[in-house]
Amino acid sequence: MAEREREPAGWQLEQSAPEAYERYLVPPMFAPWAERLIDATDFERDDRVLDVGCGTGIVARRITDRPGGVGTVVGLDINEKMLEVAETAAAKSQLEIEWRRGDVTDLPFSDGAFDVVLCQQALQFVTDPSAAFREMRRVLGPGGRVAASVWRPLEYNSGYVELAEALERHVGDDAETMMRSPFPEWTGEDLGTLVRDAGFSESLRTIEIGSMRYPSVEEFVRREAASSPLSEPLGNIEPDVREALIEEVRNALEDYIDDEGIVFPMESHLLTAQR
Template identity: 35%
Template sequence: MILPGVTRKPLGADMPTDLTFADRYQSILVPVIFRPWAEELVRRAEPGAGEHILDLACGTGVVTRLVSSLAFQPGSLTGCDHSPDMLRVARTLADNAARDVEWVEADAAHLPFPDDRFDLAFCQQALQFFPDKPAALSDLHRVMKPGGRVVFCVQRELDVNPMLRAQAAALDACVGSTAGDAVRAICSLPDGNELRQLFKEAGFRDIEVDPVTLKLHHPDARAFAIGAMGGMHTGDKLSDLARDGVARAVGIFLDGLEDCFDGTAMTFPHASHVVVAKA
């Protein structure tokens, strides 16, 4: 919906063209989405002094940096991701924060750590992308100390996530259903009972699965649209479009936000399941 009297700026030279996927992910998605979820997960986990902590599928390291900024000294802090580009950004940001972190490139299903290594593990918005979820959770269980805690968040269904629903519609219309499917993949593990069963079969216990919705905000919905569809978990979906195609995709996205868009800013619910369990 376009509010009366509101006009949209044409796409111009301000559209980023020289950033890698990981750079866009960090600059656009992390402050709006992944930093608030990192805060929620860390609040629930209550990490303590001396604990050995793993940030699994750490991306550009937002959870790791948040833990590092707390007023205690962990026993160790490890960020692990399969993407060298994500880890490049994480290491660059760690030049100013989280200096003592070990950054490790590895597949989640084949973790290069000894048994019983960690007291606490975080994983935000990544489990749904693991090719072999049971293997990844089983290997995570292996590297956790008995009684160690894991805290995950996993996106819920598209119907309760209007920002993602608007992205999928825009990409379906302007790029194709395969691009739209990349957004739907973000919401591909929405069932709380399925999540509980995956953790149970991997050997975890005391499993809690809670639906949680955060209210998130970006002051410039147009800038967010360009950055988000160019910096998704699954890669840049706009780079092959001409400028007018990008403008059309952004317009469809903004219309799809409906009452989450005030003509300039966007404020939207972001719904996930938070899983807390013990090894």
């Protein structure tokens, strides 16, 4: 790792959060997890695939690009700005994907319009996840398959435990709540119940363990700030508060610091089911 990359980059959170998400979080985190989701799913050549809560579209892009290919791919998200970044990234790689704005609890598609529905790390942000699963089943045809991933609770994602606690002390409750929101208190059994109650017949749950690496503690905090709704509360904090925040995270995560920066384990539920 070049020394230059380890230098704090300051708090110029100049990009939009979706651009920062695509630049900082997708390559080291969401792209490798997208591969796991795709590997856990059976595809056939003519499958019509829907990626719900697609964000900047990494799952949709990886499926479209996979050897063997699939029939058609649609990415749907509630956030227009995420979709704009998705569209630009797909166009750059000349991938044919349809991007739609919509809510997973009220999908703008007819019954049975897809063969596969995928959802990576979005259900925890949905106000009614039961309705989301019902809708995902409704738009699947006979033999349809769903695969979804949701981070395990915060205590299984140690880097973010320490960041959330430091944010609470140095920035406030809202910043802490935002940092906790991707990690719901759901057990695998909770997810299994949601899927069964939605009418899916067979399901399989696995616990997946990976890791996340940042070039430094400063970059861990800064990139998380830039790539999420935290860009607002963290964009304007005083330098001394920022330093105290980073110092606290550095001390708490001392055991995960190595010559290449900082690395820590991340755990996710992965669920697959048949219509």
